[in-house]
Amino acid sequence: MKVLSVVNQKGGSGKTSFSVLLTLAVASAGKRVLAVDCDPQYGLSAILAPAEKVERLGLFELLSGLAKLEEVAVPVNRDGITFDLIPSEYRLESIATTLDPFALKRKFKNLKKYDYVIFDTPPTVQGISRAASMIADGIYIPSDIPIPSLGPTLYTLGSLRDVEKEGKVVLVGYKEPKEELKGCTARLAREFKDKLNGNCAGVLPRNVTMAKAVADPEFKWTAAMRAKILAPILEITEIQ
Ligand SMILES: Nc1ncnc2c1ncn2[C@@H]1O[C@H](COP(=O)(O)OP(=O)(O)OP(=O)(O)O)[C@@H](O)[C@H]1O
Ligand SMILES: [Mg+2]
Numbered sequence: 001m002k003v004l005s006v007v008n009q010k011g012g013s014g015k016t017s018f019s020v021l022l023t024l025a026v027a028s029a030g031k032r033v034l035a036v037d038c039d040p041q042y043g044l045s046a047i048l049a050p051a052e053k054v055e056r057l058g059l060f061e062l063l064s065g066l067a068k069l070e071e072v073a074v075p076v077n078r079d080g081i082t083f084d085l086i087p088s089e090y091r092l093e094s095i096a097t098t099l100d101p102f103a104l105k106r107k108f109k110n111l112k113k114y115d116y117v118i119f120d121t122p123p124t125v126q127g128i129s130r131a132a133s134m135i136a137d138g139i140y141i142p143s144d145i146p147i148p149s150l151g152p153t154l155y156t157l158g159s160l161r162d163v164e165k166e167g168k169v170v171l172v173g174y175k176e177p178k179e180e181l182k183g184c185t186a187r188l189a190r191e192f193k194d195k196l197n198g199n200c201a202g203v204l205p206r207n208v209t210m211a212k213a214v215a216d217p218e219f220k221w222t223a224a225m226r227a228k229i230l231a232p233i234l235e236i237t238e239i240q
Contacts, residue, residue: 104132
């Protein structure tokens, strides 16, 4: 069993969207996947397993010792791609910021039922995000490209080094500037790549199809769409 964590201190940088696509990609490759929503804002749960009632058994109950993993994992079927999800909601807030990193490790150690556990985390590098990073075999840092994202992305990379982990940045919506191109956008794109200093795992397109693939439950995961959207994610993560 391997743990993949998706982190970035920057809010709205594409963590949840990448977590959704990563979950679908790894599950579509035939792996047994458990996606875990570590964010009290529960974006991952709302997308992958919307519930009529917000309060339901989930990560809060698991970490508080009120329920077992089998009781909180929800089976999800996205157009034939199947996996489990541990949902969250706002009550997770009461423990997320001060969580003991070993509490997460204890609950997710060597689960026999899964090949991959994928953690989507809130926009911070402390608390539950730090715990998810500390137990990860692979850490992905989605980053969109506007100016305010560079600082937090570099800060996230640095904070991972403090716990002796290495993160890999996925540039969301990045376009390589043509050599002759000047101006703010081209300068920023170059600066992003330079400052990441080899920590970039790949680029994810940012467009309407990607947004739909993530959020539209009616999205058709045809063979063509799997090849176009999910196969590049397996390449980025080197999962076969
Ligand atoms: N590849 C993409 N293509 C198009 N839109 C995207 C893509 N990735 C993210 N977005 C959009 O950007 C917004 C923020 O994305 P997302 O919720 O994934 O970020 P986040 O890092 O999880 O945010 P938070 O820090 O609040 O948890 C959303 O509206 C989402 O639809
Ligand atoms: Mg999110």
